Amino acid sequence: MPAVTVLMLDELPRPPHSLLASLESEGVGVVGWGLADLLSAPLAELPKVEVLMAPARVPPVSVAAVAHRLRLTGGPVPIVLVYAEDGFEALEEHVRRGHDFLVPPFLPALVRSRLQDCSERARAHAHAERMSYERELEIGREIQAGFLPEQLPTPEGWSIEVSFRPARQVAGDFYDVFELVHRRRLALVVADVCDKGVGSALFMALIRTLLRHTAEYSGLQHLVAGGQDLGALYPVGVTPMMNAVLGTNHYLTRNHLRQGYFATLFFCVLDPATGSLVYINGGHNAPRLIAQESGELSALEVTGPAVGLLPDSTFGLGYAHMEPGDTLFVYTDGVPEARCPDGRFLGEERMLALLTEPAADGKELLDRVGRAVLEHTGGGEQHDDVTMMVVQRGALAGTGPAEQAVAAA
Structure with a gap:
């Protein structure tokens, strides 16, 4: 028996x-x-x-x-x-x-x-x-997959590639790409809800929906907190982004503070015509802007706390510019914190070294980092969701900075 x-x-x-x-x-x-x-x-x-x-x-x-x-x-x-x-x-x-x-x-x-x-x-x-x-x-996995965009709107002269690998059948990570301000701006979002499993997946769906819906329908109305007219102060597209982040933080801290779920996020608004970026980094891993000309990696640092963590949070704005040929790499902590069987992390230093190696396109860069994560974990358990986004501005036809500047003008 x-x-x-x-x-x-x-x-x-x-x-x-x-x-x-x-x-x-x-x-x-x-x-x-x-x-x-x-x-x-x-x-x-x-x-x-x-x-x-x-x-x-x-x-x-x-x-x-x-x-x-x-x-x-x-x-x-x-x-x-x-x-x-x-x-x-x-x-x-x-x-x-x-x-x-x-x-x-x-x-x-x-x-x-x-x-x-x-x-x-x-x-x-x-x-x-x-x-x-x-x-x-x-x-749940099938429903959650419906919250991720089936196709990424990609302006002419730009490329966007994404890699998304949940640690479990449902994930707390998410990404989104959508158009704003009558298709004149592009919103790029990568976020990571704390914890794993069903609870974080439910909040992933909630947070993603709040962010996108608020951003798409906010137009140029007044800022949610303070009544400040950002349209007169900041670049086009900032108001929808700020409304979305502030509104989502307000909703979560007012209704779900007890559950203890919050999300780190990187939300940026891209002007495809000029390559300018305005962003909010809410407690997220700093994305890296890779300059083609110099190979230098610039960090887009934190500008505020995680969303849903603190009531009445304020979020600053960060600014960057992508020249022709430049690459933006956005990721969640599942990349540097990938663990091998003995518990060692892949680490940020190793990840940055992978970014400095030349890549033909965004897909090659994603494949390279993804392979490094899998090799490091050695077939062991994946402890966290792994999400990466690569945005590239196409190189112009000139041979040097002067020719590119003329073409961009």
């Missing part, structure tokens, strides 16, 4: 001696707990068992409550097995609730047969629940 652990609801009078003797003779592990303790003890202290055995005189609702608490421990779903020496009418309500039962004689062979049946049922139930959970996760 497969190894089975029985939690005996140890209520007075004590369980029949013949039942305990049969369990012992079959090598079944038995732990005894009182009903009050099982209903009040912290979940972390409760045992993980395959079978909950209780006397039939204990009300079915109490037995069901104990079984429910045992399920919450993360262990197997316990099969309820009630027993009665006499007063068999008490079994009826238990049977109606789906509880299995034992009646005298409590002979070893009979007990063994019933426990084998319980063990097989517990395993079948656990398998069915696991399959159902995996199916739900797959549905």
Whole structure:
């Protein structure tokens, strides 16, 4: 018989001696707990068992409550097995609730047969629940994929490449690319919701939707906080970006601060005609701007806190400019924090070295960094989502800075 652990609801009078003797003779592990303790003890202290055995005189609702608490421990779903020496009418309500039962004689062979049946049922139930959970996760993955853009709007003379690899079936990372201000500007977003799994995936969907919807429909209206007219102060496209970030932060901290989820993000507005960038970096890894002419890497540093972390946060603006041939590399911390089996990180230094090597295009750069991450992890568990975006401005036809300046003008 497969190894089975029985939690005996140890209520007075004590369980029949013949039942305990049969369990012992079959090598079944038995732990005894009182009903009050099982209903009040912290979940972390409760045992993980395959079978909950209780006397039939204990009300079915109490037995069901104990079984429910045992399920919450993360262990197997316990099969309820009630027993009665006499007063068999008490079994009826238990049977109606789906509880299995034992009646005298409590002979070893009979007990063994019933426990084998319980063990097989517990395993079948656990398998069915696991399959159902995996199916739900797959549905979640498909829904989440719908939140990522199917096609990236790419202005003439520019290229945009993205790599997205979740650590699990659903992810907390996301990216987005969409047009603003009557297609005169391009919004680029890469974000990382804290934690992993289903919780972060739900907040990923919420945060992505808030950011995009607010940015696309804000137009040139007043800033969410302060009533400042950014249209008169800052470049075109800043108002939608600032409205989106401030509005999302306000919503999250007003409604979801208790859940403790927040997101680091890089949100930039690109003017494709000039190559100018205006951005907000909310606690995110600093993207790198790679100058083709000099090979120099410039960091687009943090301009504010993570979104959803602090009420009434303020976010500064950063500015950059992409010359023809320049490359912008945006990433989440799953890249430098990729771990090898012994726990060492890939590291930012190694990542930056990969960026300085020449690449024919954005796809080659993404492939190079992606391969380095996979080689470093060595086939081990992927601990975090890995998202990268490469934006390149096409080189102009001249041979040097003077010719490029003339062409750009």
